Amino acid sequence: MSQERNLEENLLSQAAENTLFSQLDGAETIEVDVQTDLLKIIQGQADTVSLSGEGLEIQGVRIQEIEVQTDKIAINPLSAIFGQIELNQPVKTAARIILTEADINRALISDYIRSKIQSFDLNVDGEIVSLKPQKIQIYLPDNNKIKFNGTVVIHEKDNTRQIGFTAVVSPRTIDKPILMESFNCDQGEGISLDMIVSLMNKVKELVNLPYFEFDNTKFSLRNMEVKKGNMILLVEANVKQIPTL
Template sequence: MIQPERSLGEQAIDKVVEIAISSQLDESESLSVNVETQPMQLAQGEVDSVTIDGEGLVLKQDLRVAQLQVKVNDISVNPLSAMFGKIELNGPAMGAARAVLTESDINRAFNSAYISQKLRELKVKRDGKTLTIDIQSVQCQLLSSGKIALDAQVLVRETDSQERIYFTAKPQIDAGGCAVSLQDVEYPENQEFSPDLTVALAAKASEVLDLRNFELEGMSLQIQQLNVEAGLLTLNALAKVVKFPT
């Protein structure tokens, strides 16, 4: 079926929002914005939907997401601003989002300056003593079993010694729906690594997998469902938009 030609108003808003979102990114492989409305609706301040579809998006903290799709519906806007190609919301707009991270994306995040600084000078308790540790390197694997494996090298400052942590865990949505926490930790057969260091690493992994790291200006995401398969982590979320980027 032939798609009806989109109005100049729709196209203008598409481009304005696309440019505004691009300004928040260090780079993107592709990014498109699609506004669905009719001229009469727009004049009355009504927009059917706005869809944002991006691939290979790199945010300011050097965090990368392979795919990000956001669609919000039934949007009430300032009609005067809309006629000039801007979306000013009269109230929050609700919709859905889908984010896909590859194994490479997650490992890139662990090695980014933004996350690396969070992996230094961590305090852990061991045998009644407080130790200061630096997590020096982390390798993450997304397994076909639906689990996540983490392999890390840790420096214990007090003893100037290096220790290794390796475990698999089941990812779960945290209570607030903002992040993914790691539960049901398992070690390789006949091996058990330091539980104190394991807890510290699992906590930091949850910070890396915090969806708030990937939110755009004026947007909040709440994870509804997650799926891990070999090499890919997919997060489906509720999206709330209080303003579109300017």
């Protein structure tokens, strides 16, 4: 963060920090740094906006650490003069996010996240099969390993059943995609090979999407680094409004 800021930068930075604090359920620290000057504000411009924070929490999702950097942005000059950063157009943003194993598992049971991942459909030999996650637990036992334990309800034609599973994957990096190392059913009747193939194709389709959209923000996951107990994400996003998490 910049150590020396002009009056306009201080006012906008403090206003953005106050707005963030008002929107969050909790935060240990937040610092916002707006790089601009009065002339640029009048012209509806700012060079960059940087954000860093620790222990940020909103809607049951906690982030251990976050660092965000934007490109040059176009802002509403009238709103900026009164201490608010309102974007006139989407801005490219890069973020580094650290999540702990406990944070991830707490997020997975939050109402907010559960509403986003309710169920998905697979095409298995021309028949649509619906999978609804019931309980998912994530472990980060070693570097570059993610372990999943969970239960899923499977809705097939004239049949509904529940299975438990354990899976181990290696995370996505700049050089390679997410790789499935093992998948085992440890509860219920198990699933057919055809369903496993359809599931793997669905996972491949999702991870190969050029971007995801979440609360009107388009983002792409550039790199995942897993250390024991922690996950570090490098994300690029197209943000329609600031502040946003």
